[in-house]
Amino acid sequence: MNGFQIRPAEASDAAVLAALSIQVWLDTYAEGVNSQFADYVLHAFTPEKIQGELAQNNCLVSTLDGAVVAFAVFGLANSATEHGVEVSRLYVQPRFQQQGVGHALFAELCRQLGQFWLSVYHANHNAIRFYHRQGMRQVGRSYFELGCEQHENYVLAFGGATT
Numbered sequence: 001m002n003g004f005q006i007r008p009a010e011a012s013d014a015a016v017l018a019a020l021s022i023q024v025w026l027d028t029y030a031e032g033v034n035s036q037f038a039d040y041v042l043h044a045f046t047p048e049k050i051q052g053e054l055a056q057n058n059c060l061v062s063t064l065d066g067a068v069v070a071f072a073v074f075g076l077a078n079s080a081t082e083h084g085v086e087v088s089r090l091y092v093q094p095r096f097q098q099q100g101v102g103h104a105l106f107a108e109l110c111r112q113l114g115q116f117w118l119s120v121y122h123a124n125h126n127a128i129r130f131y132h133r134q135g136m137r138q139v140g141r142s143y144f145e146l147g148c149e150q151h152e153n154y155v156l157a158f159g160g161a162t163t
Helices: 011-029 035-044 047-056 101-113 125-133
Strands: 004-008 060-065 069-075 087-090 116-121 136-147 149-158
Touching: 004 101, 011 035, 011 047, 011 060, 011 069, 035 136, 060 087, 060 101, 060 136, 069 101, 087 101, 116 125, 116 136
Parallel strands: 087 116
Antiparallel strands: 004 060, 060 069, 069 087, 116 149, 136 149
16 A cells, blocks of 8 residues: 555545545446536535534545545444444545555454445446455345436445355
């Protein structure tokens, strides 16, 4: 992990995390940007909403030379399910994928949480391969609704009993 540092997110990171969220979300879901996608990201990923999310959850950021290149948001311990705490976002800036950043964040999540779950877009094949290589297993499906469309996600779990 050459030069990357992991630290807890701070309130002052909100604008950076909002911008990074928009970039990664569009890169993952959009094949071109239409008004529905633009409206969603510009409303879902504001600095104010990210600040609220940071107040309700834990967040780790990975930095390189002081710039945030990846982050993971995970719930508080009192929000745990049978599969542990939810990791609601593990985003790596596209140019830093396959450079060990995601692996380092995942390892830190394992160290801090031991058991957790997340959902991943069914067509995000690189992320799915990454999560399977880390030992995650599919335990269900969920759907992200945007407008009148449902987008399938796989629910993956790490740790705990295998089923």
